[in-house]
Amino acid sequence: MTTLDPRAGAGLVAVAVLGTAPLWARTSVLRTLIGFFTLLALATMWNLLAGYAGLVSIGQQAWIGVGAYGLYWLSDSAGLDPFAAVPLAALAAAVLSVPVAVLAFRLRGGYFAIGTWVIAEVLRLLVANISQLGGGTGVTVTALSGYDRQTRVYLTYWLAFAVGVGAVALAYLLLRRRLGLALMANRDSETGARSLGVDVYRVKLVVYVVAAFGCALAGAVIYLNLLRIQPDAAFSVNWSAYMIFIVVIGGVGTIEGPIVGTVLFVVVQETLAQHGAWYLILLGLLAVAVALRARHGLWGLVADRTGVSLFPVRRRLVLPPAPPPAPAPAPGGSP
Amino acid sequence: MTTANNLVQGLLLGGLYAIFATGLSLMFGVMRLVNLAHGDFAILAAFLALVIVDGTGLHPLATLGIAVPAMFVLGYLLQRGVLNFTVGGDGLAPVLVTFGLSIVLQSLLLELFSADSRGLDAGAIEDTSLALGRLNVGWFRLLTLATGAAVLGGLQLLLARTRLGRELRATSDDPEAAQLVGVDHRHAFAMATGLALATVAIAGIFLGIRTTFSPALGPTRLIFAFEAVIIGGLGSLWGTLAGGMVLGLAQTLGAQVSPGWGVLTGHLVFLAVLAFRPSGLFGKPVTT
Numbered sequence: 332m333t334t335l336d337p338r339a340g341a342g343l344v345a346v347a348v349l350g351t352a353p354l355w356a357r358t359s360v361l362r363t364l365i366g367f368f369t370l371l372a373l374a375t376m377w378n379l380l381a382g383y384a385g386l387v388s389i390g391q392q393a394w395i396g397v398g399a400y401g402l403y404w405l406s407d408s409a410g411l412d413p414f415a416a417v418p419l420a421a422l423a424a425a426v427l428s429v430p431v432a433v434l435a436f437r438l439r440g441g442y443f444a445i446g447t448w449v450i451a452e453v454l455r456l457l458v459a460n461i462s463q464l465g466g467g468t469g470v471t472v473t474a475l476s477g478y479d480r481q482t483r484v485y486l487t488y489w490l491a492f493a494v495g496v497g498a499v500a501l502a503y504l505l506l507r508r509r510l511g512l513a514l515m516a517n518r519d520s521e522t523g524a525r526s527l528g529v530d531v532y533r534v535k536l537v538v539y540v541v542a543a544f545g546c547a548l549a550g551a552v553i554y555l556n557l558l559r560i561q562p563d564a565a566f567s568v569n570w571s572a573y574m575i576f577i578v579v580i581g582g583v584g585t586i587e588g589p590i591v592g593t594v595l596f597v598v599v600q601e602t603l604a605q606h607g608a609w610y611l612i613l614l615g616l617l618a619v620a621v622a623l624r625a626r627h628g629l630w631g632l633v634a635d636r637t638g639v640s641l642f643p644v645r646r647r648l649v650l651p652p653a654p655p656p657a658p659a660p661a662p663g664g665s666p
Numbered sequence: 667m668t669t670a671n672n673l674v675q676g677l678l679l680g681g682l683y684a685i686f687a688t689g690l691s692l693m694f695g696v697m698r699l700v701n702l703a704h705g706d707f708a709i710l711a712a713f714l715a716l717v718i719v720d721g722t723g724l725h726p727l728a729t730l731g732i733a734v735p736a737m738f739v740l741g742y743l744l745q746r747g748v749l750n751f752t753v754g755g756d757g758l759a760p761v762l763v764t765f766g767l768s769i770v771l772q773s774l775l776l777e778l779f780s781a782d783s784r785g786l787d788a789g790a791i792e793d794t795s796l797a798l799g800r801l802n803v804g805w806f807r808l809l810t811l812a813t814g815a816a817v818l819g820g821l822q823l824l825l826a827r828t829r830l831g832r833e834l835r836a837t838s839d840d841p842e843a844a845q846l847v848g849v850d851h852r853h854a855f856a857m858a859t860g861l862a863l864a865t866v867a868i869a870g871i872f873l874g875i876r877t878t879f880s881p882a883l884g885p886t887r888l889i890f891a892f893e894a895v896i897i898g899g900l901g902s903l904w905g906t907l908a909g910g911m912v913l914g915l916a917q918t919l920g921a922q923v924s925p926g927w928g929v930l931t932g933h934l935v936f937l938a939v940l941a942f943r944p945s946g947l948f949g950k951p952v953t954t
Contacts, residue, residue, distance in 0.1 A: 387761045389702070434937065437944045438896075441700020441761050445892045446940070449933055452889065456930040467926075568885060572769045579762050608773035615770035622762040623751050 338641050350492060353485045361488045365556050367597050368495030369549040370573060374581070374589035375498040376545035377574035382584035383506065383514040384538040387440070389571040390447025393431070393454050394543040396566040397424040398550030400464055403560055406474035408463070413474045414486060417551040424547030425540050432539040436532070448568060455566035469561030472554065491552050498545050499642075503586055505541070506644040510534060515646075518584075572611065579618040582628030586642035591630045668922065671801055676918035678803070680911025681811030682876065685869040686891035687898075687906045688817055689862030695901060696838045696858040697753055699760045703768035705888030706775075707863055708870030711737050712879050713775060715871045716784055726786035726875050734867045741863030745856035753855065768884065775881035783878035792875065810872050814910070817865055818903050824861075834858055886929070893936040899946025908948055 352364055373391065380386040401420025406413040431450055438446040459467040475483055505511055513534045516524040525531055554560050573596065581592020596614065603610035621628055627635070634640060690704050701707075714736065715729040748767075752759035788806065795802040825831035836844040837854040845851055873879060873887070890913060898909025913932050920931025939947065 381758060385757070387758060389765060434940055437940055440698070440757055441694075441702065441764075442892070442896070444702065444761050444765070445700065445889065448885075449889055449893070449936060453930065453933045453937065456926070456933070460924075460926045460930070572765070575762060575765060576769075579766075583758065608776050611773045612770050612777070615766045615773070619748075619763050619766040619770070622759050622766065623748065626759070 342641070346496060350489075352492075353488055358484055361484055362556065363597065363601065365488055365491040365552070367593060368491040369553045369556075370577065370596065371495040371589060371593045372498035372549040373546055373570065373574050374577040374593055375502050375586075376542040376549075377571075378578045378583060378586075378589050379502055379505070379538050379545075380542045381575075382578065382588075383511075383518060384535050385518055386535060386539060387444045388447040388542075389444045389568060389575070390435075390449070390451040391542065391546045391574060392566050392568060392570040393447070393451035394424045394428065394546035395550030395553070395570050396451070396454055396458065396562065397427060397543075398547030399554040399560045399565040400458060400470075401547065402551040402554055403470050403472050404464070407470070407472060410474075413472065413555060414490065416474075417490065417548065417555065420551045421544050421548035425544040428540050428543030429536070431543075432536050435539075436535065448571075451566055451568070455562045458566070459562045465560070467562060469559065469564075472558045472560065475555070475558065487552065487555050490555065494545075494548050494552050498549070499586060499590065501541070501545070503642045503644065506586070510537065511644055512646065514538065515644075569611075572615070576611075576614045576618045578628075580614065580621050580628055582630030582634075583626070585627065585630050585634070586644065587634070587640075588628050588630040592628070595629070669919075672918045672922050673915065674801060674803055675807070676915035677911050678807040678811050679914030679918060680894075680907065680909075681807075681814035681914075682869065682872055683890050683894045683910030683913055684814040684907040685810075685817050685865060685872065686887055687894035687910055688821060688903070689865040689869075690888075690891045691895050691900075691903065691906055692821065692858055692865075693862045694895075696834050697841075697855050699749065699753060700764070701749075701859075701862070702761065702764040702888065703771055703884070704862075704866060704891060705886065706768045706771040706884030707737065707741075708866045708873060708887050709775060709879055709881060709884045710771060711863075711867035711870035712786065712874035713779055713784075713881075714867075715786055715874060719786060726788045726871060727791075730868060730871055733871060734864045737867035738860040738864040742856045742860035744863075745859035746852065749859065750852050750855055768888075772881050772884055779881060781880055781882065783880045784874075785878045786871065786874040788875045806875065810876065813868065813872065814907060817868060818907055821861070821865070822903055830857060890932070893932060896946055897936055897939050899948045902946070902948050905946060905948030909946065912947065 349364070352361060356364070373395070377388070377391060380388050380391075398417075398420045401423050402413065402416050405411045405416035405419055409416075411419070435443060435446045435450060458464050464470060478486070506514070513524065513529045513531075516527065516529055517531050517534060521531060550565070554565065577592035577596045578589050579592075580595060581590065582588025599614060600610050603613070625632055686705070686708065690701065693699050693701050693704075711733050714733045715726055718724055718729040718732055719726055748763065749760070752763050791806050791809070792804070795804045796808065823831075825835060833844065833849045833854050834857065836847070836849055837851045841851040844854070869887075870879075894906055894910040894913050896909070897912050898905030898907070912935065916935040917928045917932040921928030923931075
């Protein structure tokens with residue numbers, strides 16, 4: 332293969348245009364794009380959980396909050412550079428997510444969903460009771476005052492860009508590995524996957540920890556942009572509503588779905604920004620309709636009609652052409 | 667005496683949580699469906715009662731006569747028109763659809779009634795209390811507990827003794843086999859959701875009299891109901907009442923230690939039960 336796949340070419344152009352946005356875009360546009368990329372990362376993580384591991388969490392705001400408060404504590408209290416504090420806060424969330432997963436995995440289906448929500452509430456209430464973290468009124472990240480405004484916005488943008496694109500790339504690479512095969516086998520038949528030797532518990536645990544890491548990373552970048560952290564906002568269940576609506580509308584269980592969903596979400600949110608909660612009502616009704624009528628979302632509708640796949644992670648059985656006179660063709664195929 | 671008083675208050679609060687939890691438990695028991703909009707329907711019923719009180723001057727407790735049947739019909743239609751299409755399949759749809767409904771309902775209530783806290787004024791019954799030695803127990807709180815016990819007992823009787831109860835139990839055990847002997851599972855499911863929303867209407871109106879409410883309050887009610895179910899043990903109706911009381915006690919005693927710790931203590935008791943006794947305090951041990 333010497334020619335470039337047109338999909339990869341278009342992808343490279345998009346990444347190049349968006350990666351250089353600080354050179355051509357106004358600050359207000361950059362801030363919208365920061366929102367877009369962090370939401371894309373959150374949605375992609377939620378899609379890994381629900382679309383591939385069958386874990387419907389409505390408590391991912393737990394990790395957004397841990398990322399936000401981790402950023403504050405590591406930079407303002409421990410004196411680290413805020414941009415270095417972002418990945419460390421996400422690592423802390425990943426470590427904390429292991430015991431949380433062990434507890435939450437005792438519940439299944441809808442009860443797992445509420446269980447993750449309770450855990451997020453516990454973290455919110457704990458933070459609201461810790462005066463060193465500002466209690467219920469919250470804190471402001473002041474460690475960024477060393478950077479001038481423009482540098483700060485540019486660095487935050489590139490970090491958000493890296494987190495958004497990185498989340499999609501991570502999901503793609505994970506799903507093309509053994510883990511992806513195990514996840515899809517488990518999604519299609521848990522019993523079948525188990526009988527073939529898939530350690531379902533371990534696979535789900537890995538996905539949960541990766542999603543906690545990704546959401547904390549995105550959460551830290553969101554608050555690097557906003558600076559003001561309050562427990563009710565950082566641990567708000569609305570974050571889960573955003574993730575769920577984006578992924579369900581875009582297409583659960585596809586890598587393209589969250590991208591399509593995030594574009595639609597940001598457009599609707601920006602358009603209806605002046606009309607209170609109506610954008611949530613509209614997107615909620617759309618998500619309910621899609622969950623009932625088109626299980627693979629808007630992207631699923633496109634892919635079913637055209638067969639297009641931007642990020643091929645499905646595996647197809649390709650049988651080698653059998654040599655006609657051979658006595659007995661060997662069974663099997665390539666993955 | 668504060669501690670003794672708080673013990674009693676906590677137990678009585680458990681009666682309210684039990685009414686919230688009954689409907690959640692019933693829907694899960696009959697069709698393995700967890701209704702994430704459960705709490706929001708309680709708040710919807712409280713606002714419905716408020717509108718009726720404002721419009722007609724009825725006593726808030728009298729609005730039960732209108733709001734409970736109305737919520738039953740809404741539940742029946744919701745199941746027939748929407749939720750029946752989510753049962754079965756890959757298991758994602760029920761959670762996604764009911765969560766979507768929860769957010770839509772909350773946002774609609776917010777647009778209609780604003781974020782202000784509202785209350786239902788039940789007059790004298792809220793202020794008078796029964797003196798038991800040195801303890802004072804409010805009549806309204808006693809009425810709440812009695813109502814909780816009546817709702818649970820009534821549901822128990824309905825499930826055990828009536829034709830509808832038999833159909834619900836049969837559908838719960840095996841919808842297809844029930845269908846073979848002439849039970850329409852779509853109708854049975856819809857009756858279950860109707861009953862669930864009728865109980866949640868009672869819970870919502872008692873909540874509205876007991877304290878103030880606002881559109882954003884639904885999710886915490888769902889969480890308390892869920893905690894009562896898990897603490898009590900899945901599949902045990904009287905366990906749910908006990909679970910509600912354990913939760914009420916934990917919250918009241920936690921708040922006595924520090925006002926910010928009430929709800930948190932309830933959550934921590936729930937997590938402890940999940941960690942050390944996942945089948946609940948009164949449930950049958952589950953082997954999966």
